[in-house]
Amino acid sequence: MTTLAIQAYRLHLPNTARPVLAGVDLTVEARETVALVGESGSGKSLTSRSALGLLPTGAGTEGTVRVNGDDVLTMTGDQLRALRTGTAAMIFQDPRAAINPLRRLGDFLTEGLNGRLAAGAATERAAEMLDAVGLPASVLGRYPGQLSGGMLQRVMIAGALMGDPALILADEPTTALDVSSQAEVVALLDDLQERFGTALLFVTHDLGLAAAISDRVYVMYAGRIVETGPAEALFNRPRHPYTAALLASTPRPDAPGGRLAAIEGRPPSLREALTGCPFAPRCPLATFLCTQQEPALLAVEAESARRAACHHSDRTGANDG
Numbered sequence: 001m002t003t004l005a006i007q008a009y010r011l012h013l014p015n016t017a018r019p020v021l022a023g024v025d026l027t028v029e030a031r032e033t034v035a036l037v038g039e040s041g042s043g044k045s046l047t048s049r050s051a052l053g054l055l056p057t058g059a060g061t062e063g064t065v066r067v068n069g070d071d072v073l074t075m076t077g078d079q080l081r082a083l084r085t086g087t088a089a090m091i092f093q094d095p096r097a098a099i100n101p102l103r104r105l106g107d108f109l110t111e112g113l114n115g116r117l118a119a120g121a122a123t124e125r126a127a128e129m130l131d132a133v134g135l136p137a138s139v140l141g142r143y144p145g146q147l148s149g150g151m152l153q154r155v156m157i158a159g160a161l162m163g164d165p166a167l168i169l170a171d172e173p174t175t176a177l178d179v180s181s182q183a184e185v186v187a188l189l190d191d192l193q194e195r196f197g198t199a200l201l202f203v204t205h206d207l208g209l210a211a212a213i214s215d216r217v218y219v220m221y222a223g224r225i226v227e228t229g230p231a232e233a234l235f236n237r238p239r240h241p242y243t244a245a246l247l248a249s250t251p252r253p254d255a256p257g258g259r260l261a262a263i264e265g266r267p268p269s270l271r272e273a274l275t276g277c278p279f280a281p282r283c284p285l286a287t288f289l290c291t292q293q294e295p296a297l298l299a300v301e302a303e304s305a306r307r308a309a310c311h312h313s314d315r316t317g318a319n320d321g
């Protein structure tokens with residue numbers, strides 16, 4: 001069974017001229033690691049939070065968001081609670097903002113299991129999960145302020161594993177950390193994902209990180225998936241000009257000190273309605289057609305799972321930069 005299946009998903013917010021998510025299709029299979037990449041404001045967090053039924057106030061939705069086959073958008077309070085403490089778990093960007101500073105970490109780790117396990121068994125599981133993320137059981141008695149950011153993010157990962165989830169959503173889990181803790185946390189997630197057999201949706205604006213950790217990648221722009229495919233194929237030859245532009249703006253490890261090309265222009269605001277391709281105003285390949293008709297997300301190579309939403313995907317060149 002597909003662990004996360006988002007289909008024709010639209011999300012509307014009050015006082016906006018267009019849906020903030022406009023027909024998102026995205027799947028994560030059991031045990032698969034999938035990256036969701038895109039610039040700030042593209043809708044990555046709204047998409048991943050939707051998998052836990054965490055919607056902004058006043059949001060209206062169409063389509064389906066299924067976790068292990070159950071539609072999250074129609075769940076009741078009890079079902080949502082079971083989802084968030086069992087089937088799916090989220091690792092947030094900033095562990096200091098996400099963990100109550102006034103409570104011992106042992107309480108943070110065991111709270112989701114209250115009523116499901118006896119207190120002793122819950123504490124024992126918390127110690128096991130701390131061990132899995134490379135931390136000693138003594139952390140149970142500590143307060144968040146006594147740990148470094150990297151250690152605290154490990155505690156959050158341990159917390160995500162407590163309910164034995166089928167799906168972990170990691171929303172920019174390393175951006176608040178220093179570079180060496182970032183690498184450690186990514187390696188740890190990679191290792192745990194294999195060991196515990198969870199599916200992982202990894203949200204990032206960093207294509208290098210996406211390439212390092214994921215099997216498949218979805219590229220998001222203005223609330224749409226504009227390209228998807230196996231990580232390696234997508235990075236070797238992007239078929240959407242936006243993916244190509246993102247790649248060109250990523251510093252390459254094999255070209256130290258290399259230029260960082262910024263993508264000119266900015267994404268459309270939620271205050272403007274859109275006609276045609278949302279990337280057209282910034283796109284070097286845009287033609288009249290692009291300003292008139294939004295391209296559908298279509299297969300670009302017969303043999304693989306690659307899709308791109310571009311009228312000119314055949315003209316989007318090899319990434320030789």
Ligand SMILES: Nc1ncnc2c1ncn2[C@@H]1O[C@H](COP(=O)(O)OP(=O)(O)OP(=O)(O)O)[C@@H](O)[C@H]1O
Pocket residue numbers: 013020038039040041042043044045046047056057205270
């Ligand atoms: N609760 C909310 N109320 C109103 N607008 C919101 C809310 N949450 C998000 N938005 C808007 O929806 C759009 C998408 O937001 P989202 O947080 O999903 O982007 P993102 O891709 O995660 O960006 P970032 O890389 O900065 O985290 C943005 O324009 C944002 O301002």
Ligand SMILES: [Mg+2]
Pocket residue numbers: 044045046171
């Ligand atoms: Mg975000």
